[in-house]
Amino acid sequence: MVPNEPVEIWTDGACSGNPGPGGWAALLKWRNHERILTGHEALTTNNRMELSAAIAGLEALRGTAPVVIYTDSRYVRDGVIHWLADWKRRGWRTAAGRAVRNRDLWERLEVLLVTREIDWRWVRGHEGIGYNERVDRLARCAIQGSGGSSARS
Numbered sequence: 001m002v003p004n005e006p007v008e009i010w011t012d013g014a015c016s017g018n019p020g021p022g023g024w025a026a027l028l029k030w031r032n033h034e035r036i037l038t039g040h041e042a043l044t045t046n047n048r049m050e051l052s053a054a055i056a057g058l059e060a061l062r063g064t065a066p067v068v069i070y071t072d073s074r075y076v077r078d079g080v081i082h083w084l085a086d087w088k089r090r091g092w093r094t095a096a097g098r099a100v101r102n103r104d105l106w107e108r109l110e111v112l113l114v115t116r117e118i119d120w121r122w123v124r125g126h127e128g129i130g131y132n133e134r135v136d137r138l139a140r141c142a143i144q145g146s147g148g149s150s151a152r153s
Contacts, residue, residue, distance in 0.1 A: 005030070006066045006119070009057035010131040013049025013073065014139040022049040023142025025135040026057035035060065038142040049139065050076050051105040058112040066117040072125030072132055080120055084110060 008029040015022040022044035028035040037056045041048070050073035057069065071077055084106065087093065092100045100106065123132050 004066055006068045007061060008131075009054070009067060009069045010135045011050070011053035011057055011069060011071050011073075011076075012125075012132065012135040012139040013046055013051070013053050014136070014143060015044060015046040015049055016143050019043055019045050021143050022046065023139045023144075024049040024053035024056065025138035025142055026053045026060070027131060027135050027138070028057055028060060029131070030065070036138060038138055040142045040145050045102075047073070047075050048102055048105060051102055051109060053135070053139070055105060055108050055112065058109070058115075058118075061116070064116055066119070068119045068121060070121050070123050070132065072123050072136075074122060077120045077122045079106065080109070080113065 010027040010029070011025070013022065013024045021040065021042055023038065023040040026037045028037070037053075037060055039052060039056065041052075050071065054069060054071065054076055058067070061067065086095070087100045087106070088110075092103050094100055123129050125132060125136065
């Protein structure tokens, strides 16, 4: 094993209506190994599904390898990189003074952020990027509870 070789996690969330039934998918890739995780909720939002995919991917990891997370969600990436610390400092309030939405998921994600080195990369959705297109399809299939080979809900 190459020391500190990163694990890639490709994530996506989908919703039929917003709110509505939703699904998420995370594809973990290390060398030539892949693991697919999917899940769904009966009534949710797209942003909750995007966060759920990232959380599930990170929770599934073993060891201490660095991680590169690819997401087409600016909400997730910008939330982690730019907003999270300020939300906490303001008592989980936005700059406008409103309660932060999806606080329960942000708090779960925050616990995972301190356990390893994570590089958050935004990719443009629906641009033909292979793994991004794949997790998009898996997330949309997961809405009906028929996501992937390692489905979890």
